Amino acid sequence: MAEFTLELNDDQKQVRDWLHGFAADVIRPAASEWDEREETPWPVIQEAAKVGIYSLDFYAQQYFDPTGLGIPVAMEELFWGDAGIALSIVGTGLAAVGVLANGTEEQIGTWIPQMYGDADDVKLAAFCSSEPDAGSDVASMRTRAVYDEAKDEWVLNGTKTWATNGGIANVHVVVAVVDPELGSKGHASFIVPPATPGLSQGQKFKKHGIRASHTAEVVLEDVRIPGSCLLGGKEKLDERLARARERARSGGERVKNAAMATFEASRPAVGAMAVGTARAAYEVALDYAKTRSQFGRPIIDNQGIAFQLADMRTRIDAARLLVWRASWMATAGKQFTSAEGSMSKLFASETAKSVTAQAVQILGGNGFTREYPVERMHRDAAIYTIFEGTSEIQRLVIARTLSGMPIR
Numbered sequence: 001m002a003e004f005t006l007e008l009n010d011d012q013k014q015v016r017d018w019l020h021g022f023a024a025d026v027i028r029p030a031a032s033e034w035d036e037r038e039e040t041p042w043p044v045i046q047e048a049a050k051v052g053i054y055s056l057d058f059y060a061q062q063y064f065d066p067t068g069l070g071i072p073v074a075m076e077e078l079f080w081g082d083a084g085i086a087l088s089i090v091g092t093g094l095a096a097v098g099v100l101a102n103g104t105e106e107q108i109g110t111w112i113p114q115m116y117g118d119a120d121d122v123k124l125a126a127f128c129s130s131e132p133d134a135g136s137d138v139a140s141m142r143t144r145a146v147y148d149e150a151k152d153e154w155v156l157n158g159t160k161t162w163a164t165n166g167g168i169a170n171v172h173v174v175v176a177v178v179d180p181e182l183g184s185k186g187h188a189s190f191i192v193p194p195a196t197p198g199l200s201q202g203q204k205f206k207k208h209g210i211r212a213s214h215t216a217e218v219v220l221e222d223v224r225i226p227g228s229c230l231l232g233g234k235e236k237l238d239e240r241l242a243r244a245r246e247r248a249r250s251g252g253e254r255v256k257n258a259a260m261a262t263f264e265a266s267r268p269a270v271g272a273m274a275v276g277t278a279r280a281a282y283e284v285a286l287d288y289a290k291t292r293s294q295f296g297r298p299i300i301d302n303q304g305i306a307f308q309l310a311d312m313r314t315r316i317d318a319a320r321l322l323v324w325r326a327s328w329m330a331t332a333g334k335q336f337t338s339a340e341g342s343m344s345k346l347f348a349s350e351t352a353k354s355v356t357a358q359a360v361q362i363l364g365g366n367g368f369t370r371e372y373p374v375e376r377m378h379r380d381a382a383i384y385t386i387f388e389g390t391s392e393i394q395r396l397v398i399a400r401t402l403s404g405m406p407i408r
């Protein structure tokens with residue numbers, strides 16, 4: 001019989017403890033400052049690069065952990081430190097995974113090193129899919145990529161929005177429409193190399209939370225890139241488009257909305273980030289409840305407070321189990337027949353929102369001030385139910401997967 005365990009192995013424990021040390025010693029002490037500055041924390045990213053946390057090697061090691069738990073364990077610890085700074089550290093990974101998943105070996109070897117730079121000259125990357133009129137509804141994307149055969153170049157035009165590291169990245173990965181008739185099946189991903197003319201940063205957003213992470217519009221005006229910047233190459237794209245056209249003609253498989261169908265495998269990682277933020281707020285609230293006295297006794301002596309903490313911890317552990325299940329399934333090649341990836345992201349992100357709100361309440365007036373970290377954690381937690389598919393979209397994906405019905 002196969003051995004079943006939920007215990008991390010020695011290597012995983014070692015990585016977890018090492019990341020926890022970095023989160024506690026470097027990230028958490030810097031969190032308030034960078035939240036107030038609302039700027040990318042370059043010195044912290046550089047520190048992470050120096051110790052090897054900000055690097056493709058580290059990310060790949062966790063990504064290829066055979067149990068699937070490398071990424072969720074890493075995300076939980078880094079986001080326990082601080083969500084905004086941690087997103088600045090792992091944001092490049094989102095673009096890098098796009099290249100790893102769709103790029104040729106040559107593209108991977110050329111572009112991923114330029115996304116990270118090195119410890120003396122740190123670089124960032126951005127993944128640009130969302131647009132002003134195409135958020136949850138990815139199929140309504142308008143950014144166009146047109147092939148100029150004579151020059152073997154692609155020409156990109158459009159406006160991307162909400163791009164993490166958008167405009168300040170060395171390398172941008174841009175999703176664009178190559179065949180508008182095919183909905184999201186007519187999309188392709190492109191590398192925009194450093195300093196390409198025509199790519200500029202639009203508005204930088206002033207945000208409610210994760211303020212140490214840079215979020216901005218990316219404007220593409222006649223951006224010309226070599227044919228070699230199409231991820232996966234032209235031959236593969238032509239074959240894929242021909243298959244999609246054939247299916248559309250024969251009335252076969254419906255052309256699905258990408259927001260409903262993709263990202264299922266990356267969602268547990270966002271769930272793990274949410275678990276990290278929730279755990280951080282819970283720990284602060286637990287300590288506070290044990291030390292703050294009112295009516296002559298610690299406030300945790302009241303069931304009204306103690307039961308809240310019991311519920312908070314139970315939900316956090318349940319969220320982690322859903323995240324670990326989905327991460328294990330993705331790595332083991334199991335099909336998400338019940339949208340388990342979406343389930344994990346939905347439950348963990350809603351948990352982070354509710355647990356951080358309870359933490360603010362348990363700290364009373366102090367919870368409402370910037371003197372204590374739960375105020376920031378509560379603002380940060382709000383992102384998890386929005387990006388990588390909102391909670392409503394997760395519910396749609398789950399309900400459609402379970403029922404097979406086109407629920408709207």
Ligand SMILES: Cc1cc2nc3c(=O)[nH]c(=O)nc-3n(C[C@H](O)[C@H](O)[C@H](O)COP(=O)(O)OP(=O)(O)OC[C@H]3O[C@@H](n4cnc5c(N)ncnc54)[C@H](O)[C@@H]3O)c2cc1C
Nearest residue numbers: 127128129130135136162163164215386387388389390392
């Ligand atoms: C800080 C931040 C960082 C981000 N980083 C990136 C990034 O790096 N790259 C990138 O490409 N994108 C990024 N995003 C974009 C993010 O993925 C989108 O914001 C998200 O997909 C939601 O799209 P939207 O904001 O347009 O909301 P909308 O799609 O307009 O949704 C608005 C509301 O309507 C609801 N809704 C929409 N459709 C339905 C439906 N069919 N049924 C029920 N309810 C529905 C939504 O759930 C939501 O509550 C980021 C966003 C933020 C805020």
